[in-house]
Amino acid sequence: MSAIRMILVGGFLGAGKTTLIARAAEHFAEQGLRVGLITNDQAPNLADTGLLQQAGFGVDEVSGGCFCCHFDELVEAWDRVIEREDPQVIIGEPVGSCTDVSATVFQPIKKDFADKFDLAPLSVLCDPRRLAEALDPAISATLPVNVLYIYLKQLEEADLIVINKVDLISPDDQVTLRAALTQRFPETPVLSMSALRGDGVESWLKELERLGRGGGRITEVDYDVYAEGEAALGWLNASVELRAADARDWQPFAARLMDSLVAGCRERQAEVAHMKIHLTAGAGSLGANLTSCRDEPRLQTRGEPKGPEAHLVINARCPLDPEDLRHMVEQGLRDAAGGEVDYRVTTLESFRPARPEPTHRYGEVV
Ligand SMILES: Nc1nc2c(ncn2[C@@H]2O[C@H](COP(=O)(O)OP(=O)(O)OP(=O)(O)O)[C@@H](O)[C@H]2O)c(=O)[nH]1
Ligand SMILES: [Mg+2]
Numbered sequence: 001m002s003a004i005r006m007i008l009v010g011g012f013l014g015a016g017k018t019t020l021i022a023r024a025a026e027h028f029a030e031q032g033l034r035v036g037l038i039t040n041d042q043a044p045n046l047a048d049t050g051l052l053q054q055a056g057f058g059v060d061e062v063s064g065g066c067f068c069c070h071f072d073e074l075v076e077a078w079d080r081v082i083e084r085e086d087p088q089v090i091i092g093e094p095v096g097s098c099t100d101v102s103a104t105v106f107q108p109i110k111k112d113f114a115d116k117f118d119l120a121p122l123s124v125l126c127d128p129r130r131l132a133e134a135l136d137p138a139i140s141a142t143l144p145v146n147v148l149y150i151y152l153k154q155l156e157e158a159d160l161i162v163i164n165k166v167d168l169i170s171p172d173d174q175v176t177l178r179a180a181l182t183q184r185f186p187e188t189p190v191l192s193m194s195a196l197r198g199d200g201v202e203s204w205l206k207e208l209e210r211l212g213r214g215g216g217r218i219t220e221v222d223y224d225v226y227a228e229g230e231a232a233l234g235w236l237n238a239s240v241e242l243r244a245a246d247a248r249d250w251q252p253f254a255a256r257l258m259d260s261l262v263a264g265c266r267e268r269q270a271e272v273a274h275m276k277i278h279l280t281a282g283a284g285s286l287g288a289n290l291t292s293c294r295d296e297p298r299l300q301t302r303g304e305p306k307g308p309e310a311h312l313v314i315n316a317r318c319p320l321d322p323e324d325l326r327h328m329v330e331q332g333l334r335d336a337a338g339g340e341v342d343y344r345v346t347t348l349e350s351f352r353p354a355r356p357e358p359t360h361r362y363g364e365v366v
Contacts, residue, residue, distance in 0.1 A: 003115065003117055003118040004087060004088060004117055004118065005117075005118050005120065006078075006090050006091075006092070006118065006119050006120060007024065007089065007091045007092070007208065008067075008092045008094060008122060008123075009092070009093050009123050010094055010098070010123065010124045010125070011124045011126060011164075012097075012126070012130060012273075013096030013291070014127060014273060014274035014291030015127050015130070016165060016195045016196070017093040017125055018039070018051060019195040020162075020164070020193070020195035020201065020204075021052065021091050021092075021093055022055050023195055023201045024201060024205065025055075025091060026055075027201060027202065028088075028089050033087075034086055034088050034089070035057060035058070035089045035090070035091065036058050036059075036060070036085040036089075036090045037052050037060070037081075037090070037092065038060050038062065038074070038078060038081060038090060038091075038092035039061040039063075039092070039093055040063070040067055040074075041237065042064075042065055042066070042095060042235055042237075043063060043064070043237040043349045044061075044064070044347070045313050046313065047277060048276075048315075050278035050280065050287075050313055051285075054280070054285040058084055058087075060077045060080050060081045060084075061077065065095075065354075066094055066356065067094045067095075067098070067101070067104075067105045068098060068101060068104035068105055069104075069358055069359060071105065071360055072359060096274065097150060097229070097230050097233060098150075098154075099150050099153040099154045099226060100157065100221045100226070100356075100361070101122060101154075101157065102122055102157045102215045102218050102219070103157075103218045103219075103358075103361050103362050104359070104360055104362075106122060106214055107215055107218070107360070107362035107364075107365065108360040108362065109215075110215055118213075119215065120208045120213075121160050121208055121212070121214040121215075121216070122157065122158055122215060123159070123162050123204070123208070124158035124160070124161050126162065127164060127165055128163055128165055128169045129168075129292065130143075131177055131181075132176075134152055134155075135177075135181070136180065142292065142293075143271055143273065144229070144319055146225055146228040147229045147232050147273075149222075149225050150226060150230065153221055155181075155185060156185065156217075156219045157219045158188055159189075159216050160188065160189050160191065160207060161185065161188050162190075162192070162193050162204060163178070163181075163192045163193070164194070164195050165194060165196070166192045166199070167194040167196065167197055167199070174192055187217075189207065189211070191204055217365070223355070223356065226356060227355040227356060230352075230355075230356065231355075233273055233318065233352070233353065234317070234318055234350065234351075234352060235316070235317055235322070235325075235350070235351055235352065236314065236315070236316040236322065236348070236349065236350040236351075237313070237314070237348075237349050238313070238314040238345055239311070239312070239314075239346045239347045239348075240311075240313075240314065240333065240344065240345050240346065241309070241311060241312075241343065242281075242309065242312055243309050247282075247306055248306065249306050250286060250305045250306065250310050251286060251301060253310075253336050253341060254279055254286050254288050254336075255299060256335055257277060257332050258277065258297035258299070258332075259297065259335075260331060260332040260335035261290070261316070261329065261332045262290055262293060262296070262297060264328035264332065265320075266293050268320060268324065270293075270320045271292065271293050272290050272291065272292055272293050273319070274289065274290070274316075274317045275289070275316045275317070275318065276289045276290075276314075276315050276316075277315070278312070278313045279305060279311065281306055282303075282304060282305065282306045282307035284303030285302045285305055286300070286301045286302070312343075316329060322350040322351050325350050329350075
């Protein structure tokens, strides 16, 4: 049996990993290749899994913590994907608040699964505005400094840095960012892309081929600062059943919910790392994301999300106390329902991520 191509896409919350994974999966499917996807989060109920499933891909998840701290669950997840999809390519996305992925995931794969996987370089995706904040001390940062520590560590361990969302910035800003990256990480290749539009995705895949095997770099990580950075983010995953008296279009509900959530964050002066929802109703679905309080929420529909009932997943990552985050989400549901929609929260977990304790950690490149 020939080795399965394994592509893991890293990068901070909201950088565009899931968007790119969907693009890449489409690309491989068009080439007639079978693809399996693996999502990852600190807790169950993932908007990303729903979104990728709705796009028609076979998805599994590691949802009790990051790949690094749940390496055995990652092995179980890829075993299930292999069993179900018989894939030639597996694409996965570690949690966006995760770093040290090379030492804790890439090296163990190279050491113990060398025959099974042809492991692609570790790409780290960046949102250009967050990247500018992390690299330029003159720009006042919207995220806490220990969160930026994680951001910079992600860049430091990358085999390849990808500036995503270039459709949002000018060519001059792109040049400035590239120069800043080259100055700080002179050894690391840099690519630009708009995963949303699909620009640069094929060049990225070619670059992965050119660079060869992944995990070429291991960085020093201070786990105390890393743990503080993760714990600075409130994390909320909820699953909600919705019911209305009529066969409604759920788009206005989703828009009201997102508006209320962004208003809640602005009131609290808490920058959003990533707020996302995924709703399914009838044969359609709807996703909405917000990756900064400076923006307005972005809604995307697939088919017609219509009918008297809907299933909703809410994932919020934001530097807020978990109890306050829960209140904000409960308020959002009340605002969105407006007395017209019955809703039942079936699960809700709101917490600060626990200190990362990797299953394996290699001090040297395999
Ligand atoms: N304008 C623009 N938006 C993008 C691009 N890529 C992704 N986005 C948007 O950025 C938001 C976050 O994208 P995701 O793909 O969910 O980001 P992620 O890195 O998977 O986020 P987490 O799973 O929370 O870590 C969504 O609203 C996307 O539509 C891009 O190239 N351009
Ligand atoms: Mg994602």
